[in-house]
Amino acid sequence: MTLELKCITELHTTNCTFTPYTTKFQAFVVCHKPGAINCSTPYIPVHAHLTDRRLNYNFGDRITVTCNTSSDTFTLQCHNKGLWSGPVISCPAPLYPVEPVRCNSPYIPRYGSIDNLRLDYNIGTSVRITCDNSTDSYSLRCNSDGFWAGSVLSCPAPVEAPEKCSAPYVPRYATIQDLRMSYDFNERITVTCDNSTTQFTLMCHTHGLWSGPVVSCPEPYRPPEQCNTPYVPRYATIQGLKTSYDFNERITVVCDNSTTQFTLMCSMHGLWSGPVVSCLEPYRPPTMCNAPSIPRYSKISARNLLTSYDLGARVNVRCDNSSVRFALRCRTGGLWEGQVQACPAPVEKPIRCNSPYIPKYGSIDNLRLDYNVGDSVRITCDNSTDSYNLRCNSDGFWTGSVLSCPAPIEE
Numbered sequence: 076m077t078l079e080l081k082c083i084t085e086l087h088t089t090n091c092t093f094t095p096y097t098t099k100f101q102a103f104v105v106c107h108k109p110g111a112i113n114c115s116t117p118y119i120p121v122h123a124h125l126t127d128r129r130l131n132y133n134f135g136d137r138i139t140v141t142c143n144t145s146s147d148t149f150t151l152q153c154h155n156k157g158l159w160s161g162p163v164i165s166c167p168a169p170l171y172p173v174e175p176v177r178c179n180s181p182y183i184p185r186y187g188s189i190d191n192l193r194l195d196y197n198i199g200t201s202v203r204i205t206c207d208n209s210t211d212s213y214s215l216r217c218n219s220d221g222f223w224a225g226s227v228l229s230c231p232a233p234v235e236a237p238e239k240c241s242a243p244y245v246p247r248y249a250t251i252q253d254l255r256m257s258y259d260f261n262e263r264i265t266v267t268c269d270n271s272t273t274q275f276t277l278m279c280h281t282h283g284l285w286s287g288p289v290v291s292c293p294e295p296y297r298p299p300e301q302c303n304t305p306y307v308p309r310y311a312t313i314q315g316l317k318t319s320y321d322f323n324e325r326i327t328v329v330c331d332n333s334t335t336q337f338t339l340m341c342s343m344h345g346l347w348s349g350p351v352v353s354c355l356e357p358y359r360p361p362t363m364c365n366a367p368s369i370p371r372y373s374k375i376s377a378r379n380l381l382t383s384y385d386l387g388a389r390v391n392v393r394c395d396n397s398s399v400r401f402a403l404r405c406r407t408g409g410l411w412e413g414q415v416q417a418c419p420a421p422v423e424k425p426i427r428c429n430s431p432y433i434p435k436y437g438s439i440d441n442l443r444l445d446y447n448v449g450d451s452v453r454i455t456c457d458n459s460t461d462s463y464n465l466r467c468n469s470d471g472f473w474t475g476s477v478l479s480c481p482a483p484i485e486e
Contacts, residue, residue, distance in 0.1 A: 112157035122166040142166035169422065178217035179472070180432045182368040185409075186230040192432065194465075194473045206230035221420065222371065229410060234356035237283035241309045244285075247346075248292040254304060254318060268292035282485075283309065299345035306347075310354040330354035361409030362386065372396055372418040374444050394418035428467035436480035456480035 114132045119125050122143050132138070134155045141148045144167055151161040177195045186207045196202070196217045205212040208231050215225040239257040248269045258264065258279045267274045270293050277287040301319040310331045320326065320341040329336040332355045339349040364384045369375060372395045384390070384405045393400045396419050403413040427445045436457045446452070446467045455462040458481050465475040 112155060114153035114157050114159055117151055117159045118163070120163060120166055122168050144169045176221075177472075178221055178223055179371065179429070181215050181223045182227065183432075184227065184230050185365045186232055188435070192434070192477050194432070194475075194477070204228075208233050222417065227368075232358060232361055232409075234358045236281065237309075237356070240279035240283050240285055241311075242304075242307055243277050244289065244306055245303065246289060246292050247303075248294055250303070256307070256312070256316065266290075270295050302341035302345050302347055305339050306351070308351060308354050310356055328352075332357050360407070364388070364405035364409050364411055367403050367411045368415075370394075370415060370418050372420055380444065396421050426471070428471055428473055431465050431473045432477065434477065434480050436482055454478075458483050 113134065114136070116128060116130060116132075117138070119140055123140050124143060125138060125140050132153045134153055136153045137150055139148055139150050140163075142164075147164060147166060149162050149164050151159045151163075154160055177197060178200070180192060180194055180196075181189070181202060181204070183189055183192075183204060184206075187204050188207055189202055189204050198217055198219050198221075200217045201214055203212055203214050204227075206228070211228055211230065213226060213228050215223040215227075218224045239259060240262075242254060242256050242258075243251075243264065243266075245251055245254075245266060249266050250269055251264055251266055260279050260281055262279045263276055265274055265276050266289075268290070273290055273292060275288050275290045277285045277289075280286050301321055302324070304316065304318055304320075305313075305326065305328075307313055307328060311328050312331055313326055313328055315326075322341055322343060324341045325338055327336055327338050330352070335352055335354060337350050337352045339347045339351075342348045363386065366380075366382055366384070367390060369392050373392050374395060375390050375392055386405055386407060386409075388405045390403050391400060392403065392415075394416075399416055399418060401414055401416050403411045403415070406412045427447060428450070430442060430444055430446075431439070431452060431454070433439055433442075433454060437454050438457055439452055439454050448467050448469050448471075450467045451464055453462055453464050456478070461478055461480065463476055463478050465473040465477075468474050
């Protein structure tokens with residue numbers, strides 16, 4: 076074979092270093108010219124990638140471009156004019172779309188609700204989750220990668236019933252003997268009108284509520300010279316409580332479970348003026364964690380799968396289509412801590428369904444982590460005879476109508 080030598084750049088008789096290299100058909104001698112121009116990042120065809128990509132490259136640098144869905148590669152080299160040389164090949168497209176075209180139902184936190192829940196959502200769809208026991212809410216949006224974007228909030232647990240009754244409402248021109256701030260269940264008090272012989276009795280019932288008739292008392296013939304003890308809302312306190320107050324005297328009512336407070340003033344005719352604010356009921360922090368939210372295309376080992384976990388418990392999450400693993404830990408307050416990682420979607424269409432969404436106050440027998448295409452499940456409401464069926468479709472989504480189950484009725 077005849078060997079032909081060529082200088083790629085202009086020939087220089089001084090400060091020229093010769094670096095021989097060969098291709099399939101000919102040999103080259105590269106002359107490095109002082110002050111050669113660097114190359115910017117080259118064009119990479121679709122469905123291909125470049126490892127350790129940089130913004131610029133030095134004269135003589137080589138890079139290898141690899142197709143995403145085949146073993147094809149090609150090599151490019153930076154020349155001293157800032158240009159790349161070498162063949163560029165087309166890479167085949169993947170057999171199946173890598174990115175999903177929909178989002179599954181979003182994670183709903185404990186004590187949260189969503190209107191018109193569906194099993195899947197189109198890209199760009201937004202939903203709003205509202206907390207059952209507060210005015211907190213937040214929005215999520217279905218991203219083009221099939222994941223929900225937005226900040227997920229924790230919803231407060233329902234407040235347990237109080238163990239006592241606070242001081243009852245006393246109508247105008249009436250008095251209670253030995254008024255106290257709280258009363259035990261089944262305890263009775265007698266309210267007496269100031270300007271008549273009318274009386275009525277109230278009894279402290281469970282849930283901290285008073286039962287009995289409330290009677291209006293007649294006004295005095297002369298306006299009073301003082302104010303009675305004002306109405307204090309539940310879960311609030313007055314410092315230095317008295318049975319009567321002088322005109323223009325002010326008191327501050329402080330909520331027991333927040334920093335909220337308001338001021339009342341004793342005005343003419345024995346009436347209090349000022350705003351009356353409702354105070355938050357007390358609540359106890361949860362002593363367990365609900366089952367954690369895990370990313371799409373992942374699972375929890377079967378021996379760790381529970382509906383609730385003790386404080387300090389750990390669960391291990393493993394991605395279905397990669398070696399990525401991470402751990403979550405149930406911490407004080409009933410919240411999970413740990414770094415949740417995204418799991419890659421499968422290249423092929425899914426052939427199984429994840430566990431279906433179970434509405435609040437609903438149950439399912441023999442819950443599993445995944446189901447075969449064609450499997451059907453029945454969800455039954457805990458507090459009614461309502462039920463509905465879901466079926467695992469060939470695209471890995473559940474089909475069927477999802478019902479809301481009624482909350483339990485308090486006794």
